[in-house]
Amino acid sequence: MASCSRKKKSESDSFLADVRDHIDEFIHASMDEHKSCFQKTIQKMFGMSKVVAERAERASETKEIESSLPLRTTVSQ
Template identity: 70%
Template sequence: METLKNEQAKQPPPAIASCRKKKNEEATFLEDLKDHIDEFIHASMDEHKTCLKKTVQKMFGMSKIVAKRSADNKEVESSLPLQTTVSD
C-alpha cells in the first residue's frame, strides 16, 4: 500500500490538454470518478480557469447554433385545438 502511495507521489500530474479525458476506457465508474476527483484536486488555478472558460464558450456556442436553427426554421407549426371531456 505504501509503495503505491510513493509511486503516486513521485509521478508528476499529467498535463491536462482538455478539461476532462478518460484515462482508461475499461475503467469502472468508480475508478473513473476517482481519477476525475484526483484531477480536479490537483489541477492548478490556471487549469481551472481555462476549463471554466472553455465550458462557458462551448455553452454559448451551442446556444448560438440552436438560435440560428430556430431562426432558419420559419415554418409554422400546426397545432390541434385542445379537446377536453368531462365525465360524471
C-alpha cells in the first residue's frame, strides 16, 4: 500500500496504533513510492492554489459592478 493514499485500516484501532502503523508504512515504503507521493502532493497543492486563484479572480470581477440607489430628497416648509 502506498503511504500517500493511506486509509485507516480499522475503525477500532486507537490513535496511537494508527500512528504507529502509518510510521511503519512510511519507513518501509520504497524510494519510488516516496517520490510518487511527493509529486502527487505538490500537484494537489498547485491544483488547489490554481482553483483558489480562479475563484478569487471571479469574485473580483463581480465586485467591479456598480450599483446606485435613487436619491430621495424631502423639502419641509
